[in-house]
Amino acid sequence: xxxxxxxxxxxxxxxxxxxxxxxxxxxxxxxxxxxxxxxxxxxxxxxxxxxxxxxxxxxxxxxxxxxxxxxxxxxxxxxxxxxxxxxxxxxxxxxxxxxxxxxxxxxxxxxxxxxxxxxxxxxxxxxxxxxxxxxxxxxxxxxxxxxxxxxxxxxxxxxxxxxxxxxxxxxxxxxxxxxxxxxxxxxxxxxxxxxxxxxxxxxxxxxxxxxxxxxxxxxxxxxxxxxxxxxxxxxxxxxxxxxxxxxxxxxxxxxxxxxxxxxxxxxxxxxxxxxxxxxxxxxxxxxxxxxxxxxxxxxxxxxxxxxxxxxxxxxxxxxxxxxxxxxxxxxxxxxxxxxxxxxxxxxxxxxxxxxxxx
Numbered sequence: 001x002x003x004x005x006x007x008x009x010x011x012x013x014x015x016x017x018x019x020x021x022x023x024x025x026x027x028x029x030x031x032x033x034x035x036x037x038x039x040x041x042x043x044x045x046x047x048x049x050x051x052x053x054x055x056x057x058x059x060x061x062x063x064x065x066x067x068x069x070x071x072x073x074x075x076x077x078x079x080x081x082x083x084x085x086x087x088x089x090x091x092x093x094x095x096x097x098x099x100x101x102x103x104x105x106x107x108x109x110x111x112x113x114x115x116x117x118x119x120x121x122x123x124x125x126x127x128x129x130x131x132x133x134x135x136x137x138x139x140x141x142x143x144x145x146x147x148x149x150x151x152x153x154x155x156x157x158x159x160x161x162x163x164x165x166x167x168x169x170x171x172x173x174x175x176x177x178x179x180x181x182x183x184x185x186x187x188x189x190x191x192x193x194x195x196x197x198x199x200x201x202x203x204x205x206x207x208x209x210x211x212x213x214x215x216x217x218x219x220x221x222x223x224x225x226x227x228x229x230x231x232x233x234x235x236x237x238x239x240x241x242x243x244x245x246x247x248x249x250x251x252x253x254x255x256x257x258x259x260x261x262x263x264x265x266x267x268x269x270x271x272x273x274x275x276x277x278x279x280x281x282x283x284x285x286x287x288x289x290x291x292x293x294x295x296x297x298x299x300x301x302x303x304x305x306x307x308x309x310x311x312x313x314x315x316x317x318x319x320x321x322x323x324x325x326x327x328x329x330x331x332x333x334x335x336x337x338x339x340x341x342x343x344x345x346x347x348x349x350x351x352x353x354x355x356x357x358x
Contacts, residue, residue, distance in 0.1 A: 074308075
């Protein structure tokens with residue numbers, strides 16, 4: 001913490017000197033930052049009334065207007081121009097896409113089509129790439145890459161452009177972990193899922209399918225809520241188009257492996273004692289995935305940043321800028337619960353409001 005303090009003090013002094021150069025001390029400005037005012041800002045921005053402040057939405061609009069009002073009261077200067085007038089608002093373009101809720105996979109397994117239905121047979125953990133055309137599957141076993149411990153599920157495995165299929169947990173033989181205890185524990189449960197996914201994203205996969213072989217814990221199939229949203233908002237870069245979608249992560253039931261591998265000799269589900277007898281990460285032969293999600297509508301809409309300025313007084317340095325920023329928006333409700341976004345979104349915004357007043 002101490003290493004960050006000088007920069008914060010320097011920034012504070014710069015802001016104070018810009019607006020309070022006529023005063024001998026910045027103590028009055030410092031005293032204007034109070035716990036009570038910070039609490040009031042946070043309680044309003046993070047209230048259930050604002051419903052998570054997802055941008056763009058009517059609730060986010062209220063939050064942005066609230067911050068702009070605070071900036072105006074603090075006598076900050078607007079830096080944007082809208083309709084010929086100065087404004088605290090900076091337009092930010094988003095692409096709004098509305099999808100059909102009905103999603104199905106068609107798997108071509110040895111020349112026979114098999115249907116998989118969203119939520120019944122597979123769920124979306126996160127991600128937005130949902131369309132596939134004759135995309136092959138690659139079996140990555142446990143999805144663990146620990147070559148220093150003589151375990152690497154990706155050795156000589158081509159994953160680029162394919163759907164990676166892996167199973168939860170870590171390898172066990174005769175009821176004992178194959179890997180050292182600390183490594184074994186690293187890949188179990190929710191923590192293990194995150195450790196694997198962060199590595200899998202670097203493999204160039206078209207998508208990732210997690211097979212619930214443990215059937216327990218927070219990442220069990222029945223415990224996971226599918227995160228598919230019929231409406232999505234992605235930032236639109238005016239030079240590069242909308243943001244590139246990231247690969248989706250799916251979860252499926254254990255019988256998925258039997259369905260796609262069947263009688264193939266490397267089907268790990270044939271070995272109930274520990275899944276190692278037939279263990280062999282490789283491309284799953286003669287299986288392709290097809291899926292399409294119908295786009296009902298797509299349009300560009302604007303939401304807004306809130307920007308205000310304290311002008312400097314030095315004739316040279318007044319042409320340079322220090323940006324103090326915070327994250328105002330948050331996310332929509334999940335499973336009927338408001339995601340309030342108090343820390344760090346509302347608290348950071350409250351801090352910027354109080355700095356502006358100071």
